[in-house]
Amino acid sequence: MGAARAYCACMAKAHSKSNGGGSERAPEQAPLVAIVDDDASVRQSTDRLIRSFGYRTQVFGSGQEFLSSGAAERAACLLLDVRMPGMDGLDVQRSMAERGARIPIVFLTGRASDEEERRARSAGAVGFLRKPVQQTSLRQAIESAVQRSARGDRNDNRDS
Numbered sequence: 001m002g003a004a005r006a007y008c009a010c011m012a013k014a015h016s017k018s019n020g021g022g023s024e025r026a027p028e029q030a031p032l033v034a035i036v037d038d039d040a041s042v043r044q045s046t047d048r049l050i051r052s053f054g055y056r057t058q059v060f061g062s063g064q065e066f067l068s069s070g071a072a073e074r075a076a077c078l079l080l081d082v083r084m085p086g087m088d089g090l091d092v093q094r095s096m097a098e099r100g101a102r103i104p105i106v107f108l109t110g111r112a113s114d115e116e117e118r119r120a121r122s123a124g125a126v127g128f129l130r131k132p133v134q135q136t137s138l139r140q141a142i143e144s145a146v147q148r149s150a151r152g153d154r155n156d157n158r159d160s
Contacts, residue, residue, distance in 0.1 A: 028056075030054055030055050030056045031055055031056065031075075031076035031077065031146045031149070031150075032055070032056045032057070032058060032071070032074050032075045032076055032077075033050050033055045033056070033057050033058075033075065033076065033077045033078075033079055033142060033146075034057075034058050034059075034060065034066060034071045034072070034075040034077070034078045034079065034103075035047055035050065035057055035058070035059045035060065035079045036059075036060045036061075036062070036063055036065075036066045036078065036079070036080045036081060036084075036089070036092065037059075037061075037079075037080075037081040037084070037108075038061055038062060038081065038084040038085060039081075040061065042081075042131075043059045043060075043061065044059075046059075046079065046108070047059050049135065049138070050079070050138075050142065053139055053142065055077075055142065055146075058071050058075070062084060062085075062086060062087065063080075063084060063086070063087035063088070063089065063091060063092035063095075064086060064087050066078075066092065067087075067092065067095055067096070067099075072096060072099075072101040072103050073101070075103050076103075076104070076145070076146045076149040076150070077103065077104050077105075077106060077142055077145035077146050077149060078096075078103045078104070078105045078106070079106050079108050079142070080092060080093070080105055080106070080107050080108070081107070081108060081109055082107055082109040082111070082112040082116055082120070083109065083110075083111050083112065089107055089109070089120070090116065090119055090120060090123070093105055093120065093123050093124075093125065094123065097123065097124070103149065104126045104144075104145035104146075104148045104149050105120075105124070105125045105126060105127075105145075106125070106126060106127035106128075106129065106141045106142060106145050107120050107125055107127065107128045107129065108129045108131065108133060108138070109128075109129075109130060109131060110130070110131040112128075112130070126141070126144060126145050126148060127141035127144065127145065129141060
């Protein structure tokens, strides 16, 4: 759990430095970023940080909770942990592909192998970040995913 605590501390520090800037859109017009992570403290700190970037957020404690919510139809980006109990992030990605959901996925993980990263990217992930992540790297990955979503280029990095 040390990595999760360090990540949360890093996110809290980054959030305090961001001063909530970047929110030019009205909240109801801001793109929705779905966050799936089994660690409640990571979900909470990531949620606060992403809202400070000017996005709306919806958080989920498991892949199954996200899939059953219908949020894939509304979200412009999915921020997804790789290793979670039950359905892991790669299972969520595969299930979404089987359902035809093409939301851009950015994986954010503290523990993942190079093979897991290769599988995620080959299945269309638009980003793969390792915790602790720099605030600017996270923001850039989300902005890139949201831009892909706006263009209709959802969850497919194989052409780029």
